[in-house]
Amino acid sequence: MKAVILTISAGGGHNTAAKAINECFSERSIETVTIDAYKYFNKYLSDVVENGYLFSTKYVPKLYGKFYRMAEKKSDTDIKMKMGAFGTALVLRKFARFIAAQNADVIIATHIFAGELLTILREKGILDESVKTVGIVTDFTVHPFWEETNLDYYVTASELLNYQMVKKGIPEEKILPFGIPVHPKFSKKISKHEARGLLGVPNKDTVFVIAGSMGFGDVAHHIKNLDKSGHDFQIIAVCGNNKKLKAHLEKMKDKMNKDMFVYGFVNNVDVIMDAADCIVTKPGGLTVSEALAKKMHLILIDPIPGQEDRNSEFLLNCGVAIKVSETFPVDEAVHLFYDNKIKTEYYDRIIDAVAKPDAGMKLGEFVEKVCRKD
Known part of the structure; x- marks a missing residue:
């Protein structure tokens, strides 16, 4: 069994979650490949995203907070605000070739941008339906724009977030409240x-x-x-x-x-x-x-x-x-x-x-069951 883990370097948490998943999967003998979904294909784009996040949260945090709140308040009737649209256009072709070559059973995204990449591949028919996709929500809230992705499953910090997820239009059967994966x-x-x-x-x-x-x-x-x-x-x-x-x-x-x-x-x-x-x-x-x-x-x-x-x-x-x-x-x-x-x-x-100390192990167990069943 093989898993591809996608992260993006905007804040340390997404990379830490990816490393934790890798470690937990390794203990279950699941083969893993972990990449930065932007840095791997376009280092300039990765630097723009990483430095932009660093600058906005460190030097203009109130402005960042206002944008975050604006994104939260956008209604279902608003035009979709694809956060990673520009980045997606720059890396999609290379990304599609990479994914096709991996022959993975499951692809896991620890950042919304990576989730958007997977959604577009699925919409275009490039990503086979048999490959399961999982998004990891790395905070004790549901970030704006996750509702614009279309993945098979979403891992959240707590079952207490189920209501918030469903309000955003994500079907409850796709929600896995295992917790945010941490190192064993x-x-x-x-x-x-x-x-x-x-x-x-x-x-x-x-x-x-x-x-x-x-x-x-x-x-x-x-x-x-x-x-x-x-x-x-x-x-x-x-x-x-x-x-x-x-x-x-x-x-x-x-x-x-x-x-x-x-x-x-x-x-x-x-x-x-x-x-x-x-x-x-x-x-x-x-x-x-x-x-x-x-x-x-x-x-x-x-x-x-x-x-x-x-x-x-x-x-x-x-x-x-x-x-x-x-x-x-x-x-x-x-x-x-x-x-x-x-x-x-x-x-x-x-x-x-x-507390959810075994989140990563539960995810590994779930992935094994789902992929084995299919």
Whole structure:
């Protein structure tokens, strides 16, 4: 059995989901080929999409948020607004030849643009009906334009999104609420004591702060507020590829009251999550899914207007997160976490119900059954 996994580099979540699916499928001995659906065929186009998303979310986030809201509000009678129409025209011919050569049983799209490519291939009769197509919705909402695709199945973060999907015109029988796929390592857990030993940090209360991949938000500001807390905890900060932030935090930590351990890009986020009591993070779909898989308590900061606002709404309405604001800073949020035992016990129960640590494995199992049946 063979699966082609299509991603597009606009934000880190789509690539992370693709890697997670690849890992889960490999454990089930499903052959996989993963490509960036634009970069593979037209690097210039990929750069335009990736840099455009980075610029808009980092430098003009309110404008990005307004466009996202406008897209959400477009009615069923509006002319279709194919987000990837220009990109589709540039890569479609090469993409069609590539897909034909793969002889795949299933093709999985972790981004709406890739889903549109598959839809056009199907409409033109280029993609054989026997090849199953699956879209992965990588947030706790249904992004605009997924309703303009025509795939066989759609994987969502939760069955609580079924109503929203059906409202958008996607048949319920196509919806697979398996959860956003995360790497299998996030479904395993070790004790805080063991995790802290592996990291070489003291065995004491720990707050994990992780910066978003796009560099949006003011992590340093939140850490300064954490340092004001009267609770005795240490901070682990992961900056990812944001070298400027890492250098800034390294300078900050010598002047802080609390101990802080600063990292750049790491491959052991799962171990850091096990070492920590709670996580301070932007509400990106993949990071949140990984944290929930680890049964972590979420403190949300600096959502990007658009899909991350919707993620915040979903998580707060489900009761699995605390959200920081100008009038409710992060030190107060952490105080609420540590000192309100009734609330933390409640969070534990709700997290158990919302978390989907085996999403990737469930998708692999489903793909095997469907393709074997056909």
